[in-house]
Amino acid sequence: MREVYIIGIGQTPIGEQWELSLRQMAVRALKAAVADTGAPDLQPQALYVGNMLAARLNDQAHLGALVADYAGWRGIEAATVEAACASGGAAMMAGVRAVASGLADVVAVCGVEKMTEATSSEVTTGLATAADADYEVAHGVTFVALNALVMQRYMYEYEVPHDNFGIFSLNAHQNAVNNPNAMFRSPITLDTYRNAPMIAPPINLYDSSPICDGAAAVILAPLEIARDLPGVIPVRVRASASATDSLNLDDRHDLLALSAARLSARRAYDQAGLSPADIDLFEVHDAFSIMAALSLEAGGFAPRGEGVRFAHEQGIGLDGRLPISTMGGLKARGHPVGATGVYEIVDLVTQLRGQAGKNQVANATIGMTQNIGGTGATVVTHILSVE
């Protein structure tokens, strides 16, 4: 087992990418990540692609070989890794493991999703495949509605008014203003949040992340390669851990615990020899604002039921106790589902390198990402640091 470093990051802007095909988006992100290493001829030995929906929305499976070929790397090992909306994080884990084991030196990881060419009905039924087809979706419930059940229960159980969740959306939109790759670059007010159209009560439009296209990529390598790249600030992968829970909500032992996030975070802290107090910023999976609140609790930053209060009292802004969604998060940067886990890594690396511009978190040396699949059935946690 050897240490793994991130030596290059790349991304496409998130939004409606009418001018780029699925493969073109992936290749653009990968080329940017290779260029970012300062060694343009670097060729990875393996590629892992995180993707959830291409087989349904783009009629294209087999993305590993396809993207490897169009990136100019025909012949290398390649595969797609899928864990619903945690596909990007799961692909990152596969990449980390390939380098850590010594079976590969340079490995590329790419998350890609192209959702906007499909109809909203196709997207809705596609996203529902993250939930239990036999015991949830068969009853007609959508993926938003499942998250709404969790939010409703949270509001009831802990007596949190809906308005109090607005802080997550306001923070994400504020941070996206300065991110040229973000989908929504305008700030919103609490009134905007409060008066937004309802999607599935109590989840409204501003509690929800958007349907969009995007691709993000990272290049991984061991220290001996990282330190030979003069222009690179190597970011070390301190932990790469995953955990699972039941897909169907009704079968959870505890609806509000987000158990897989707790378990995944605990495994990551154990791997890194760190605790929540060591984390300078946290890229959360704010696909819905309820998930941001639950992640703060599951990550060990706030006691149970106090995730929303933590955001208000301790601060989640760029100068708060724990900055989250620092480049806009899933809410405003965007949530191209299978790519999101890799975007989280890219955003965190940008911060740890001190390259986040107006959004730079001061003294950011250790950060965490959490990528959630389904309503919490797969959760992948990464902890990264600069040394």
Added chain:
Amino acid sequence: MREVYIIGIGQTPIGEQWELSLRQMAVRALKAAVADTGAPDLQPQALYVGNMLAARLNDQAHLGALVADYAGWRGIEAATVEAACASGGAAMMAGVRAVASGLADVVAVCGVEKMTEATSSEVTTGLATAADADYEVAHGVTFVALNALVMQRYMYEYEVPHDNFGIFSLNAHQNAVNNPNAMFRSPITLDTYRNAPMIAPPINLYDSSPICDGAAAVILAPLEIARDLPGVIPVRVRASASATDSLNLDDRHDLLALSAARLSARRAYDQAGLSPADIDLFEVHDAFSIMAALSLEAGGFAPRGEGVRFAHEQGIGLDGRLPISTMGGLKARGHPVGATGVYEIVDLVTQLRGQAGKNQVANATIGMTQNIGGTGATVVTHILSVE
């Protein structure tokens, strides 16, 4: 890097599994694999699921967490690995790497596919996602038709009459007779082959593997665990390698080379320190008989253009120079696409343990499997041995 051993195998019969759901098939194979270790309480730390079509045909993605939960392993790391029809082999690779790296001790790998609940149109368009959606499928070509183009070219280039390919189908059907898990357990004659209905010329019904349901599973562990299991004949993973090529046939540098199979086999031989002469039996990916012929060449067993001649002259039967499809292969055992790579491993382990009954290959100590995705865009090769 440590050595990896297969300590348990399990499978469901292949066919139309009306009485079992997708998750039930996967769990049945996994439970059988755990029972096979002789340690029924063994709990893996990670599960990799090979699957290609469930998101389209069963409206169910996120199989890693789902299957882990229903197997009774809620909480463990889990993900789905996809590389079209090579998904099972790619999942096996992920499992091998997890144990080899030391990041996990006991790992479960499961391949599962449930195709027969869908209409044939859904299956045909589903299988076509293994090919290039933009440059092949957009023209209306099916996956069978793409393989037919390769077969047609092979027959023309090397002047091989169609009848000569019958040996692959006859061998597979003959071997399936004694496999209780095989789909087609009746032998066929050359006349049956010759007079079969045409699917996509020159591919006829008996050149093609069937649409079917099935699940297969293996349990992996390092030597220190394997040697403490008294009832287990540990089978060692000598090589686990993958390679890629273009998805679209028209972009291949050489239509008949099956380059990814060559590259993947070479990487595997290098890992194992072995050559084709050391291989006692070969579980080939005979989804179409042309692929069996090309695999014999790409694996280094026959010179270019002489795969069919090799079968006739050297022998591919149980007592031939190189037994292939020893339990019926994809042709007659069956080809539940995302599960096939794991079935190949299970069949080979059965042979290496000396548990293949009437189909036992004498003195089988080293064997190889090859799992092909698309028309050869991803190829995963494993070499296993008993010591």
